[in-house]
Structures are given as structure tokens and as C-alpha cells.
Amino acid sequence: MSKLGIFGGTFNPIHLGHLRAAEEVREKFNLDKIIFVPSANPPIKDKELADAKHRYKMVRLATFKNRSFAISDIEYKKKNKSYSVNTLKELHRVYPDTTFYFILGIDAFIDMPNWWHPDKLVKLTDFIVISRPSFKFADLASSPYLDADRNALKRLDSGKIESHKTRLRSGRDIIMLRLTPLEISATLIRKRVRQGKSIKYLLPEEVESYIISNKLYKEQ
Ligand code: ATP
Numbered sequence: 001m002s003k004l005g006i007f008g009g010t011f012n013p014i015h016l017g018h019l020r021a022a023e024e025v026r027e028k029f030n031l032d033k034i035i036f037v038p039s040a041n042p043p044i045k046d047k048e049l050a051d052a053k054h055r056y057k058m059v060r061l062a063t064f065k066n067r068s069f070a071i072s073d074i075e076y077k078k079k080n081k082s083y084s085v086n087t088l089k090e091l092h093r094v095y096p097d098t099t100f101y102f103i104l105g106i107d108a109f110i111d112m113p114n115w116w117h118p119d120k121l122v123k124l125t126d127f128i129v130i131s132r133p134s135f136k137f138a139d140l141a142s143s144p145y146l147d148a149d150r151n152a153l154k155r156l157d158s159g160k161i162e163s164h165k166t167r168l169r170s171g172r173d174i175i176m177l178r179l180t181p182l183e184i185s186a187t188l189i190r191k192r193v194r195q196g197k198s199i200k201y202l203l204p205e206e207v208e209s210y211i212i213s214n215k216l217y218k219e220q
């Protein structure tokens with residue numbers, strides 16, 4: 001039975017925060033691969049969001065050298081917004097006999113009630129929720145999907161424990177994991193590009209060059 005991590009995002013652009021997180025999760029849980037799933041273009045154009053084609057290519061540039069990393073075009077090739085529930089169902093069909101771990105940052109897990117049918121998603125997969133600077137595991141206490149052990153969340157936040165595994169109300173597993181904190185966000189990178197500032201060492205060189213040669217994230 002193989003074990004795959006599914007790491008979705010807009011990746012606008014992909015950066016070292018994402019890549020290091022994927023590497024640490026893969027190593028910690030001995031996953032066979034991490035599959036990056038860049039999102040499709042939303043139906044209403046967001047001017048800060050680079051075209052799905054560019055975001056997909058940047059994820060490919062950032063991941064092709066790592067044999068444990070793969071990229072999926074499941075969402076990218078859709079003309080419209082794609083939903084995690086459908087992505088998971090499709091992945092189950094493509095990879096039978098596989099345990100999936102849906103990887104997401106604390107911020108994304110907190111946002112899940114606003115997604116399309118999160119009630120279905122929590123039944124479809126196990127979760128790995130990763131730390132991210134400026135967000136606390138303690139904030140998961142208000143999540144409708146789990147009965148949190150507040151003490152364990154506190155111990156995670158303070159670094160007394162590195163990981164904590166528990167059950168979601170759906171019966172699926174959720175594992176919370178502390179990572180090397182990297183305070184990098186795509187928002188910060190886009191802002192620096194707009195301001196004409198350096199983005200070196202925040203993301204892979206190939207992605208930096210791609211952004212420059214395709215003039216992404218410049219003020220229109
Ligand atoms: P934006 O600022 O545009 O929202 P982002 O940096 O948050 O971009 P996303 O594509 O939104 O990147 O995030 C994809 C996933 O990666 C989310 O689950 C998010 O929580 C996680 N993530 C992003 N950056 C980090 C980081 N520095 N450390 C840990 N997790 C991260």
C-alpha cells in the first residue's frame with residue numbers, strides 16, 4: 001500500500017516555504033511521494049493570480065529535480081475552478097490501493113468551512129496539518145471538524161511536542177506537525193516583485209528566472 005501526500009495550493013508562485021514543508025512531511029511520515037496540485041483559474045479573474053499555465057510551469061520547475069515530488073494536472077487542466085472533493089475522488093481512481101494524506105497549513109485548515117462541501121472532504125482522506133509562522137495550532141480548537149485536545153495544541157505551539165495525531169469527527173485521522181518555521185508567503189513575493197525588490201533565496205532560482213522572463217506580478 002503506497003502512501004502519497006497531496007499538497008494543493010494556488011502556488012502563486014511556489015516558494016521554499018512550500019518545498020521545505022513537503023520535504024519535511026515526506027521524511028517524517030515516510031511517504032512515497034508528494035503530489036503538488038496547482039489550482040485552476042477561478043471563473044472570475046483575480047488580477048494578482050498568475051495564469052494557471054504559469055503557476056503549473058513554476059511548480060514543475062521547482063519540483064522536477066526531486067524524485068519524491070510529482071505534479072498533478074488534475075485541477076490545472078480544468079477550465080474552471082476545481083474542488084478538493086473532486087480532486088480526491090479522481091486521485092482515488094487514478095491511484096487505487098493508496099493511502100492519501102491531504103497536506104495543508106494551519107491557515108488553510110481554518111479556512112476549510114468556506115470550501116465546497118468540506119463535510120465530504122473530511123470523510124475522503126486523512127490530513128496532515130503543518131505549522132506556519134503567524135498561525136497557532138491552538139486556533140484549531142474552534143474547528144468544526146475535530147474535538148481538539150487543547151493541551152496537546154498548546155504543547156505543539158510551545159514546541160514541547162513535535163507532532164500530534166488525533167481523530168476528526170468524520171473518523172479520519174489528522175496529524176499535526178511542527179515544521180522548521182519559514183516565514184515566506186507568495187503574497188510577500190508578489191509584493192516584492194511589484195516593488196522591484198529582490199526575491200532571491202525565497203524560491204528556487206528557476207522559478208525566479210521564470211517570473212522575471214515572463215514579467216509576472218508586475219503592476220499592470
Ligand atoms: P498566498 O500568500 O498567495 O496565499 P501562500 O504562500 O499562502 O500564498 P498557497 O498556495 O496559498 O501559498 O498555500 C498552499 C499551501 O501551503 C497552504 O496549505 C498553506 O498553508 C501552505 N503554506 C504556504 N506557505 C507556507 C509556509 N511558509 N510554511 C508552511 N506552510 C505553508
Ligand code: MG
Ligand atoms: Mg495562502
